[in-house]
Amino acid sequence: MSSPRANETRLLFFLRWTARITGALSVAMLFLFMFGEESGSWSRITGSQAIGMLFFPLGLMSGLILGWQEEKWGGLVAVVSVAAFYVVYGLILNGSLQLGWWFLVFAGPGFPFLLYGLLYTSDTNKFHIRGHPRRSV
Numbered sequence: 001m002s003s004p005r006a007n008e009t010r011l012l013f014f015l016r017w018t019a020r021i022t023g024a025l026s027v028a029m030l031f032l033f034m035f036g037e038e039s040g041s042w043s044r045i046t047g048s049q050a051i052g053m054l055f056f057p058l059g060l061m062s063g064l065i066l067g068w069q070e071e072k073w074g075g076l077v078a079v080v081s082v083a084a085f086y087v088v089y090g091l092i093l094n095g096s097l098q099l100g101w102w103f104l105v106f107a108g109p110g111f112p113f114l115l116y117g118l119l120y121t122s123d124t125n126k127f128h129i130r131g132h133p134r135r136s137v
Contacts, residue, residue: 008120015116016071023064023078023109030057030106052089055081056103063110072117078110 004013034057045053059081067074082103090099 005120012116012120015112015119019071019075019109019112019116020068023067023113026106026109027061027064030061033057048089048093051093052085055085055088057106059084060107060110064113067110067113070117071113071120075110075112075114075117078107079114082107082110 002017004010008016060078063074063076063078063081065074066077085103086097086099090097
């Protein structure tokens, strides 16, 4: 599990495990935020807040968990969920994209998952960097 995959370079191995470790920390912290409050706080969530929660934290956490098995799709779900949170909850429901930068901190692990998924291909003996295939030895 913690050894390199077939045709995986050291850089890609490091990228995959960086995404996994930071993703696990992000999910754990979000769980603490969600369930560490008083038990009655869930009843005070408004409709627009519930819509926002579908994207952040639920969509983000789903993507980061999916990223452990399917890096490209997990990273895509995580990144798109946070972008949708800013657009739907921020711009459409609240009229502003100024929601703060810390949402992006939690979404940070989605980017290495996505990058890894785009660079690593297990179907062939190649991996792609900047559009140029290179054979692994």
